[in-house]
Amino acid sequence: MTPKVARFLADTQPATPCLVLDVDRVEANYRALREALPLAHVYYAVKANPAAPILERLVGLGSSFDAASAEEIQYCLDAGAAPARISFGNTIKKVSAIRRAFSQGVDLFAFDSDEELEKLASNAPGSRVYCRILVENAGADWPLSRKFGTTLEHASALMLRAATLGLDPYGLSFHVGSQQTDTASYEAAIGRVAMLFTDLKNAGLELRMCNLGGGFPTQYRDDVPGIDRFGHAIMGAMTKHFGNALPEMLVEPGRFLVADAGAVQAEVVLVSRRGLPDGGSDPVRWVYLDIGRFGGLAETEGEAIKYRIATDHDGGETGPVAIAGPTCDGADILYEKSNYRLPLQLASGERITLLSTGAYVTTYASQRFNGFAPLSEHYI
């Protein structure tokens, strides 16, 4: 948690659950990424956190934006982004959204199917398009594979077809999966992109852009490689495969820019011990918070994202716990199998803080499931 967030929490004691996010940290992360990959244009993946103070700060820094819907495009425009700095990066778009984006001046679109390409040709004629290819998501804590992207063979045919449909066949994209902890996954994906660049060049089509997607990790419970390691691996692979003929490079960071800028403060609603029906093993200590899977912590599904948790008793003796949310849904468990430990002194009514929760939290909060209000947000 940044000092500014800590001070705000101490001084304000805001009602819980709430997210407090330090926009200066977003700027610092943006600058660190630019330094690690100076040749890449940054397209912030708006879905990670679309709050206006974040978008406005990034507009001021010269960032571009990866938007997934007409609404996200509107958020960017409202924050002052030029349409030329917005990529409509969802491969699954409503026709009405394509038309609206095109009329607003957006001219960069992702696709990965013949059907979507036809929609783009009819509703955003002449636009720059890029095809998303399937790549391995091994090493990612929150994989995205299979739902998106297509094979190299199909992508090749699609790009050739894009030209015949009057679109501008601009480049290729991939996404190695979110919270990707292995730099080699980018290297392998770049190798695949480069093969397709070569094949298409031989077929008479020169692509100009490689979109490396997002995936850059933030530190949760486990250590991850620093952004400089990713920058180094990516530039090494780009020069290995493209030599001096580097295409324009795009990156679409979401999590990396915003996650560690934010912290969620929650209240411990109940600490109790409960055994199993067979009475066999020792009772488990359960800690119930006023935020859970439906209050925004959706990425604890499958215990995939493991947030660090800070308490007022840190340093004291700890014991194993299961951690759950406040709703009456049996799926509303954050961690049961990931060996979480919390201080033995922790008691109901106390506050705890979930660290690095600035990404993929506010937008995942449900609308009053069990009557609980959506997470409140403070941008400082």
Ligand SMILES: *Cc1c(COP(=O)(O)O)cnc(C)c1O
């Ligand atoms: C979600 C998403 C991103 C951002 O991913 P992170 O892992 O948060 O960096 C980037 N590009 C696309 C197309 C996405 O869907």
